[in-house]
Amino acid sequence: MRRGWRGKVAVGTVLLILGFLAVAQLRSQATDQALAQLSVQDLTELVANLTARNNQLRDDLRSLEMQRTTLQGAVQRGDSSAASIRNDLQRLLGWSGALGVSGAGVRISVAGSLPSDGINSLVNELWNAGAEAVSIDGIRLVPGLVVVGTGDSLEIGGSPLVPPLEILAIGQPETLAGSLTRAGGPIAQLAATYPQVTLAVSGQDLVQIKATDRSLAPVLGKPRL
Amino acid sequence: MNGLFARTRAIATWQVTLGVALLVLGFLIAAQVRSEGPRVRYTSQERTPLVATALDLQAQQEALKTQLLAIRAEIQGYEQQGQGGAAITGQLNDQLQAARLSSGLVALQGPGLVIQLTDSSAAVPIDGNARDYLVSGDDVLAVIRALWLSGAEGIAVNGERLVVSSAIIDIGGSVLVNSAYLAPPYQVSAIGPAGMFDKLVREPGFVDFVKARAQTFGIGVSYATPASVDLPAYAGSVTLRYGKSAPTPEPSLAAP
Numbered sequence: 001m002r003r004g005w006r007g008k009v010a011v012g013t014v015l016l017i018l019g020f021l022a023v024a025q026l027r028s029q030a031t032d033q034a035l036a037q038l039s040v041q042d043l044t045e046l047v048a049n050l051t052a053r054n055n056q057l058r059d060d061l062r063s064l065e066m067q068r069t070t071l072q073g074a075v076q077r078g079d080s081s082a083a084s085i086r087n088d089l090q091r092l093l094g095w096s097g098a099l100g101v102s103g104a105g106v107r108i109s110v111a112g113s114l115p116s117d118g119i120n121s122l123v124n125e126l127w128n129a130g131a132e133a134v135s136i137d138g139i140r141l142v143p144g145l146v147v148v149g150t151g152d153s154l155e156i157g158g159s160p161l162v163p164p165l166e167i168l169a170i171g172q173p174e175t176l177a178g179s180l181t182r183a184g185g186p187i188a189q190l191a192a193t194y195p196q197v198t199l200a201v202s203g204q205d206l207v208q209i210k211a212t213d214r215s216l217a218p219v220l221g222k223p224r225l
Numbered sequence: 226m227n228g229l230f231a232r233t234r235a236i237a238t239w240q241v242t243l244g245v246a247l248l249v250l251g252f253l254i255a256a257q258v259r260s261e262g263p264r265v266r267y268t269s270q271e272r273t274p275l276v277a278t279a280l281d282l283q284a285q286q287e288a289l290k291t292q293l294l295a296i297r298a299e300i301q302g303y304e305q306q307g308q309g310g311a312a313i314t315g316q317l318n319d320q321l322q323a324a325r326l327s328s329g330l331v332a333l334q335g336p337g338l339v340i341q342l343t344d345s346s347a348a349v350p351i352d353g354n355a356r357d358y359l360v361s362g363d364d365v366l367a368v369i370r371a372l373w374l375s376g377a378e379g380i381a382v383n384g385e386r387l388v389v390s391s392a393i394i395d396i397g398g399s400v401l402v403n404s405a406y407l408a409p410p411y412q413v414s415a416i417g418p419a420g421m422f423d424k425l426v427r428e429p430g431f432v433d434f435v436k437a438r439a440q441t442f443g444i445g446v447s448y449a450t451p452a453s454v455d456l457p458a459y460a461g462s463v464t465l466r467y468g469k470s471a472p473t474p475e476p477s478l479a480a481p
Contacts, residue, residue: 007240014246018253034399034408035276042397043275046406049396050282053404053461057289060462064296071303081304085317088304089324094470095463096328097389103468120370128392128404132468142389143329144378146370148430170468211471218378221333221416223326224455 094133097142097212101133105170105207106177112163112197116147116154118190122167122199123147125186129179131169133209137161140212157214173203283406290460297330329388329459333379337416337454338425340368343445344409357442360409362395364438365402368413369393371431375424377415379456383407386459403461410445414454422448 038046067084074081093099108122123141126134134141139156147156154161169176180187180201187199305318325331342365345358365382372380380387385402394401400411415421425431438444 007243011243011246014243014250018246018250035279035406036272038272038276038397038399040271040275042399043272043279046396046399046401047275047278047282049394049401049404050279050286050406054282054286054289056462057286057293060464061289061293061296063464064293064300068296068300068303071300075303075306081306082314082317085304085314085321088300089317089321090470091465092321092324092328092330092463094465094468095389096324098324098327100471101465101468102471103465105467120366124366124392124394127390128394131390132465143380143387143391144373146373148374170465172467209468216327217323218326218333218335218416220337220418221335221379221456224332224334 096216097133097140098216100208100210101170102206102208103132103170104173105131105168105204106173106180107202107204107207108167108169108180109200110163110165110167110197111199112194113150113152114163114165114190114194114197114199115150118194118197119147119154119165119167121186121190122180125179126167126169126171126176129171129176131171131176133170135168135209137165138210140209142212142214142216144214168204168207168209170207170209177201177203279406286405294458294460328463329379329386330463332458333416333456334453335379335416336419337377337414337450338422339415339449339451339454340372340413340425341445341447341449342368342409342411342413343447345443345445347443356398358444359398360400360411360444361398362393362400364434364444365400365411365413366393367430367434367438371425371428371434372413372415372417372421374428374430375417375421377417377421379416381414381456383412384457386457388459388461403459414456416454416456422450 035043035046067088071081071084073079074084090099094101106126110119110122119136123134123136136147136156139145139159145157147154147161149155154163154165179185182188187201190197190199304314304321322331326333342360344360347358349355349358369380369382369387382393382400382402385391385405385407387402391403392401400407400409435446439446
């Protein structure tokens with residue numbers, strides 16, 4: 001009886017360690033092995049990306065903490081939180097594409113027949129460089145919109161895009177332009193692949209990007225409680 | 226004879242289980258030790274601290290995202306408690322909640338599918354490039370774009386929700402989504418209409434991807450259609466630092 005009880009404890013302990021080790025092994029191997037295969041240059045780029053994102057998250061946390069303190073005070077005093085909600089709403093609608101946005105940024109002109117993959121890669125690079133809003137020929141980019149087709153029959157969301165194209169992006173002009181025009185970057189790669197296409201990037205003090213005309217509200221997806 | 230049976234029965238219970246468990250434990254420890262070997266050999270002096278830094282930064286990022294989601298929830302709670310001008314506040318709160326939902330800041334669930342991309346198991350030819358046999362950022366992007374074009378209304382990759390500002394980049398064959406490092410396999414989860422998979426497999430971009438990557442290099446493409454697909458909330462920046470949004474119309478209590 002006593003030996004059976006001891007046995008159960010022993011089995012339980014070993015199984016616990018076993019489960020822990022198995023999970024740790026699987027998790028660490030997936031990430032560590034993939035990272036260990038990167039070159040020093042790639043790892044440096046990865047570290048720079050992670051650092052930039054973490055700094056951005058810390059900035060956001062600081063401003064959210066300030067907002068929380070202000071709201072806490074308002075609630076304790078019995079004041080309205082309308083001003084805070086209105087600010088939040090305006091910021092979120094602008095960020096998501098439901099409201100127009102203006103500010104410093106870049107203008108990219110695309111002359112010639114550039115396939116959709118090339119345009120999509122420019123846009124992806126702009127987002128990666130910290131763009132806050134992007135439009136192509138006046139159409140605000142939001143989730144679900146993808147450029148398709150080839151140079152002569154490009155379209156986005158059912159609207160035709162006729163070259164020359166104008167891509168506008170809001171964000172730090174130097175960072176956005178630098179990311180696109182860096183050695184081996186997307187502009188250099190596209191220029192090598194499509195020599196007939198002319199791409200020009202210029203910093204702008206004021207770029208205006210209008211709101212999307214698409215509905216952004218999910219229809220099939222419901223909030224997960 | 227009876228004694229022998231009794232002994233066999235005793236062995237067949239906890240002792241056998243313990244024995245098997247210890248065997249697996251030993252195997253796992255050996256696997257862990259062996260897996261360290263090639264990694265240490267492969268890792269140069271410069272690379273070791275960089276891998277450690279990347280892992281540390283990634284752990285920090287996870288913690289920051291958790292904090293961000295928690296503080297957003299707290300703020301939402303305070304906003305809903307605001308006392309003065311309750312009717313206007315209530316209306317603004319409804320609008321804000323709708324904006325959060327539309328922007329990807331709320332976790333969603335609904336019908337859809339999950340596409341999984343796995344690295345090729347084919348042997349790399351002597352004159353081949355090993356990276357061609359790994360899932361790349363472009364592969365993930367090709368699937369995402371095809372899903373959007375097939376009617377997806379929300380997408381996440383390995384738990385990273387795609388939002389308006391999401392970028393998918395490739396660093397040395399590793400994929401970053403929203404600047405978060407993701408390890409393979411890549412699961413692209415999408416909420417969308419019933420016929421989404423049929424549309425997807427006819428989408429020229431997806432067909433090209435399958436031909437160029439799955440059929441040529443053996444990149445694994447599989448799919449599942451669970452009863453419900455879960456998409457997490459986006460845990461990242463929604464701040465406009467350089468842009469300023471146009472003012473929102475003042476809410477009024479009049480019926481629209």
